[in-house]
């Protein structure tokens with residue numbers, strides 16, 4: 075089983091330092107965050123039925139599965155969606171990635 079490096083950056087100014095963790099191939103960014111004590115909302119429990127696990131992929135988009143139409147629909151409903159937006163629960167890693175976590179203190183919509 076391959077192990078990759080995931081770098082978490084934070085929009086929340088109270089968390090200025092990046093957090094770098096190791097994770098196994100095929101794990102989701104949501105699970106990796108939660109296992110490492112990083113707060114990331116996941117109102118639907120990780121089944122691509124909300125937009126609260128919204129993250130920005132700053133590097134390594136090519137190391138994630140292609141976005142499905144369903145994921146795209148929910149990203150449209152996220153706060154401040156950008157080109158590099160993904161849903162953390164749908165991003166299984168197949169290489170190193172750098173992820174920016176939106177401020178989790180903002181009330182996130184569905």
Ligand code: FES
Nearest residue numbers: 118120122127163
């Ligand atoms: S946790 Fe709901 S879509 Fe990811």
